[in-house]
Amino acid sequence: MATNLTIANPTVTTANFARICNSRYRSTFFFNRKKEVEEYSKILGKDQKPLMHVFTGPPNSGKTALLKKVLKIERWEDRKSPVVALDMRGIPFSAAPSFLNAMEESLAPWYDRMIDIDATLVPAKLYKRDMTVLSKFFSFVVKNLPKFSLSTSEKFPILFIDHADKISKLTLTKEGTDALQLFLEFLIKCTKHFPVVLASSDSFYRLWLAKFIGADKFKTHVIGHLSKKEAKKYWEEHALPEYRKVRPSFKAPKFEDVFAVCGGNFMLMDRYCEDYVINNGSVLPEHFSFVQQQMNRLTSYGLLKSQTKWTGEQFFTVMNRMNENGYVVYDDLCDEMTEEVVDAMIKANLIYLRPTHELTFDLEYKGKESILTPTSPSSAAAMKLIVKNEKHLIN
Ligand SMILES: Nc1ncnc2c1ncn2[C@@H]1O[C@H](COP(=O)(O)OP(=O)(O)OP(=O)(O)O)[C@@H](O)[C@H]1O
Ligand SMILES: [Mg+2]
Incomplete structure (x- = not known):
């Protein structure tokens, strides 16, 4: 049952405050990450080679929101846009047949618009669905797609696949692997005509894809969290005013406190406001629910869990290193602890692996190598607290 909060506005309950917050997530509000929007609009623009x-x-660094903005996607199901956007998280499939069917169903209305096909020319067998037929379907689509030219009309197609790592689960079976191979070949052929955009927060996705199709077949970009300056602007001009609407009498949390546990992460800043209201206007940064959740996770999975590939001491060392600059160079840590140990920590979602990239502004790192970071700014704050207070756990 919803708890009534008694301070300030008595009509706002914890339940409907959460609703107010959630409606913000669904709203179309977009905080302009000017530099990224400008650069990626150019990179994905029509005068670039696809x-x-x-x-x-x-x-949660804002990949989907940014790409939707750059690609001008208002709604996922917008059938009129020349951008076909598929969110693999929302497409149910478990094995090859359901995957291929889902792809055909999602792509057909789009390629119908792109290609003016006389229905009588479509091989009748294409209406039956099995692997060989689907393979023909992909070849047919590619063969009939309009040729890309740098001076193309407005009918400039883009294929955007969000949460693209979800398709890697197909490799569990031989048939699934074949279907995946087929689909990836289709994507490669598509790039001769127009850009294909794949998004994923999975640390290993690009490495997995490189093994499948070769690293030369795609270009990697990284979307980080906001810089401190941008985070301050978002906090002062958007997050804070939203919460002030429902709790005008509360003293506002200090930005430095918020930044210490939320960094430049939109979702965390919004959630901090929510915690602040739920806790009647007082929440110590270290008591922020996401920090608490991360402390439990890092302690139970990172330091104490037995039968893992790493020791509690090793994970403690990792956390200690992270506290120095907010990152550790991947190769350096592998040299020290072996790749197997480091990769196991990444797979367990205790740390995050990302390549370096010129369009990220949340870290000071200026080198070229891939780096490891905590999985979120709240996780970084939790690591600091654990290193400070919990050393006894590993002794
Ligand atoms: N530029 C922005 N302006 C306002 N809110 C944003 C912006 N970018 C992201 N958000 C909000 O932050 C949250 C996470 O964003 P988003 O889903 O785009 O992240 P993501 O990196 O795609 O996450 P995932 O890794 O889960 O795919 C969402 O609630 C979204 O509305
Ligand atoms: Mg996303």
Whole structure:
């Protein structure tokens, strides 16, 4: 049952405050990440040679929101846009047949618009669905797609696949692997005509894809969190006014406190406001629910869990290193602890692996090598607290 909060506005309950917050997530409000929007609009614009682009970056860094803005996608199901956008998280499939059917169903209305096909020319067998037929379907689409030219009309197609790592689960079976191979070949052929954009926060997605199709077949970009300056602007001009609407009498949390546990992460800043209201206007940064959740996770999975590939001491060392600059160079840590140990920590979602990229503004790192970071700014704050207070756990 909803708890009534008694301070300030008595009509706002914890339940409907959460609703107010959630409606913000669904709203179309977009905080302009000017530099990224400008650069990626150019990179994905029609005067560039089409390529396959992989967008990676930590969970919740704003990849989907940014790409939707750049590609001008108002709604996923918008059938009129020349951009076909598929969110693999929302497409149910478990094995090859359901995957291929889902792809055909999602792509057909789009390629119908792109290609003016006389229905009588479509091989009748294409209406039956099995692997060989689907393979023909992909070849047919590619063969009939309009040729890309740098002076193309407005009918400039783009294929955007969000949460693209979800298709890697197909490799569990031989048939699934074949279907995946077929689909990836289709994507490669598509890039001869128009850009293909794949997005995923999975640390290993681009490496997995490189093994499948070759690293030369795509270009990787990284979307990081906001810089401190941008985070301050978002906090002062958007997050804070939203919460002030429902709790005008509360003393506003200080930005430095918020930044210490939320960094430049939109979702965390919004959630901090929510915690602040739920806790009647007082929440210590270290008591922020996401920091608490991360402390539990890092302690139970990172330090204490037995039968893992790493020791509690090793994970403690990792956290200690992260606290120095907010990152550790991947190769350096592998040299020290072996690749197997480091990769196991990444797979367990205790740390995050990302390539470096000139269009990220949340870290000071200026080198070229891939780096490891905490999985979120709240996780970084939790690591600091654990290193400070919990050393006894590993002794
Ligand atoms: N530029 C922005 N302006 C306002 N809100 C944003 C912006 N970017 C992201 N958000 C909000 O932050 C949250 C996470 O954004 P988004 O889903 O785009 O992240 P993501 O990197 O795609 O996450 P995932 O790794 O899970 O795919 C959402 O609630 C979204 O509305
Ligand atoms: Mg996303």
